[in-house]
Amino acid sequence: MPSDSRALHTGLKAGDDGRSFLSDKSAKVFVAGHGGMLGSAVRRRLSALGFTNIVGRTRAELDLTSQHAVDKFFAAERPRYVILAAGKVGGLHASSAAPADFMTENLRITTNVFAAARRCGTVRRLLYLASSAVYTPDAPQPIPESALLSGPPAPGNEWYAIPKIVGIKMCQAFRAERAMDAIVATPNNLYGPRHPFPSESSHVIPALIRRFHHAKVTGAAEVVVWGSGAPLREFTHVDDVADAVVLLMDRYSGDEHVNVGSGREVTVRELAETVREVVGYEGRVVWDATRPDGVMRRLLDSSKMRALGWQPKVELRDGLQDLYKRYLQSCVTNCKP
Template sequence: MDKTSKIYIAGHRGMVGSAVWRALEADGFTNLIGRTSSELDLRDQKAVNQFIIDKQPDVVIDAAARVGGILANNNYPYQFLMENLQIQNNLIDAAHKLDVKKFIFLGSSCIYPKLAPQPLKEAYLLTDSLEPTNEWYAIAKITGVKACEAIRKQYQKDFVSLMPTNLYGTHDNFDLETSHVLPAMIRKFHEAKEHGNAPVTLWGSGTPMREFLYVDDMAEAVVFAVNNVLPEHLYNVGTGTDVTIKQLAETIQSVTGHEGEIIWDAEKPDGTPRKLMDVSKLKSAGWSYKTDLLAGIQKTYTWFLEHQTTIKQVKLSK
């Protein structure tokens, strides 16, 4: 890919999109395009089509989505299904109809069945039922994957889907109502420390296992996909290693310096028992992660401390 190629990053202000922007700039790309949600409503098909016509990007990277944890998915199922469908369908269809050369669709490991064999292989998609607590988001993302696969199959276009494991890092969402488990824990432990090392109550039993990827590593995977023509339509992106939620909590507790008690609320749902990605396909193609979990959490906590007054506070409309 030529370094002057015009690349549009949908969702460039979010955690993933901003990391992709930084990574592309670091790789020497000089013609990056971004629009805020107030400048371009990706749910508006006509607006998206006109934008692609006007800008004529060579590459579209879809890092835009309505995202959140178990609580947000449970409380706002319609938004998680419909808004994600609108965003990705408008982008995919416009990119196809207006002959964008390369489209990179970013999804999530939640597309795989709840009880699929571990580690999760790309071939397990649609082989069983989904985890109920995030099926709305998962169904939308599966639709995006299949749309890109269909375009690739029918029109031989370079549309590829990258499915990251649980992402975390700088510019994350630390709102306790809508955030994912790792940033929520960082905020909980930090605030408990600030209040005399008060006890911290966490959801579930602590036994589920999760894999976490630092967002800058995910961005490097996107740059890799920009610079290479990948032979298949779907690739997992992760570390290939996981920890229990209890181990995660203890690591974050140590990094934040919290010295109080951890209380596990077993009345609350655990979610999927395990979600470990098989990342052998992308590793064979030439990409692998760099940042281990402890180093990533330390970087994220440092960023959190520097941005406490301005951290993203996502509020979903009902």
């Protein structure tokens, strides 16, 4: 297996013509999932850097689960770079509530985009977004990239994790066949603007912002939070992850996926307290032990990403304050409990 991009798809890897990603700003970049939380952060970052030819499609315009539609799109658009940030995503409860949808949609999106990108023949580099969910709960902490496939993913989360492992392996397979310069970023829990705010299926941060806000405006005496409060999580702001994605597109071409995490852990209890303070809710927090904790700890070893020059900038409290401000702005039209 090649350890770098030498000889990958002759003429189609970043840098062959002396151009790195960041010196190729008029090239067409397809950001799949450009309307999502991470995809929109990547698009904002690329625009700010001066990229002039960013292409995105909503799901209504291009359903990535349809191979025919994806082939047609790639044949017509012929992008030079692809960032695959589309997929079915959700919190702890979401994938166990809809296992078949998580498996089929995420596998289809991955196989369709990889096949079409290869067939169209213009793609110099493709970056796939995996997830820290790929690691087994028994992995050493902080979790190195080498822990991949050292054990099964967390029970209940395999429907999301296994398609993500397939995505990582897909990149390695395409590299092994010298078919495409495909690389992988593996972020931990993300938060930021455009975080979806549905109830049961959302991640913890949007769920808590919404619940504390609703309790504040209705004068409720308590807010119920899931689990014991003891699990540790490493949250990373999407703007920091977007920086990592750009950096990898520019400087990285290797078989191994690259972890992306802020390096700062908090317990769910500390998170709930911070959200309570940011929202300004003065009532009690009650822990619902009938709800799952999920994995007790999942801290990534992101030393490889840092060695490439990445430095996360957004502090959790600042990111939460910004998110709550945006939530209040969106409440003008829609702020259901």
